[in-house]
Every structure is written in C-alpha cells, then in structure tokens.
Amino acid sequence: MRIGDVAAATGLTTRAVRYYEEQGLLSPGRTPSGHRTYTSADIRRLRTVSELLQAGLTVSDVRSFAHVLDSAPLRDPSGAGEPDRCDVAEVAQHRLGELDQRIARLSSIRDGLASQLTNRFGDLFAPAPAPGPAPASAPVSRPGNCPAADGT
Structure with a gap:
C-alpha cells in the first residue's frame, strides 16, 4: 500500500x-x-x-513507549510485559499531572479576574452566562448601555 x-x-x-x-x-x-x-x-x-x-x-510521549504500541493489549491478565506497562503508565501520569497543574493555574487566573471585575465594577459586571441559547420568552438584560457581543 x-x-x-x-x-x-x-x-x-x-x-x-x-x-x-x-x-x-x-x-x-x-x-x-x-x-x-x-x-x-x-x-x-x-x-x-x-x-x-x-x-x-505529545509526540515525545508516544515515542517513549512506541515499542509497546503493537504489543498485546495493556490489560493482559497474564501480567506479561509488566515493565512495558510501567513505561506507558509513567508517561500518562506525568502528562495528566501537567494538565492538572495547567487547569488549576487557569482556574486561579479566571477566579482572580472575576473577583477583580466584581470588586472594580460591582453591579456592572455580570458573569457570562453558560453557553447555549437563551429561552425565547426570557428578555436579555444587559446592565447600563452595554451592547451585546454581536453589537446589538
């Protein structure tokens, strides 16, 4: 092929x-x-x-355990290949830990921004609603003369 x-x-x-x-x-x-x-x-x-x-x-992550990509399933009940499974688990745990740290850092930044906006602008600051369409019967209210994101 x-x-x-x-x-x-x-x-x-x-x-x-x-x-x-x-x-x-x-x-x-x-x-x-x-x-x-x-x-x-x-x-x-x-x-x-x-x-x-x-x-x-990452490509580097996958490369570090590429030697086991084609081997038996990782949940081999015989326990064969245990050292190879350790390679995969170590890389995966490292990557998950990094992602958890990034999520925590971004959550902290988001919380700090929301706090600063609330402290600075009080009632003028309304957190963004959850994504999704607003019910047709509910009027959209915006504080003051704030235009919607689409300019209306």
Whole structure:
C-alpha cells in the first residue's frame, strides 16, 4: 500500500505520515526502488498514534513507549510485559499531572479576574452566562448601555 492510500485510510496527511516516520513512530517497508510500502499493521499503529496525540500526549510521549504500541493489549491478565506497562503508565501520569497543574493555574487566573471585575465594577459586571441559547420568552438584560457581543 502506498502513502496516499495510508493517509486516506487513517485520515492523516501524507506529510503527517512522513513526520511520524521521521520521529521513529513508524517504520514502513521499502520497495527495491525505495518507495515506502505500508501494511495493515502500519495503519493500526498510525491510528493509535493519532488517537494518543488527540488525547493530549505529545509526540515525545508516544515515542517513549512506541515499542509497546503493537504489543498485546495493556490489560493482559497474564501480567506479561509488566515493565512495558510501567513505561506507558509513567508517561500518562506525568502528562495528566501537567494538565492538572495547567487547569488549576487557569482556574486561579479566571477566579482572580472575576473577583477583580466584581470588586472594580460591582453591579456592572455580570458573569457570562453558560453557553447555549437563551429561552425565547426570557428578555436579555444587559446592565447600563452595554451592547451585546454581536453589537446589538
């Protein structure tokens, strides 16, 4: 299978497929003339890599445990491959910890901003409502002469 077919099958671009190869996440075969050839196992690996990246891991994270991407399922009841599972767990816990720290920092910044706006502007400051359309029967009230975000 050629790179264009793999890109179509995985929803990636040909450039992304080449990039993942450059990063050591994929090792396609080669024809005698040097063209890349891909197997169904390569497609499975690329889908796994893509899902892990979309979930929030980095290329570096995935590269650190790329050696287990094609192995038996991680929940192997026999306990085989336990050291490999530790690699995955360590990377995942590190990334989750970093995300938790970022969330806490952003929540603190948001709370500080809301507090400052309330202290500074009092009744003029009304927190933004939750996303979603307002009920048709409820009038939209804005303090003072504040225009809506759409300019109305």
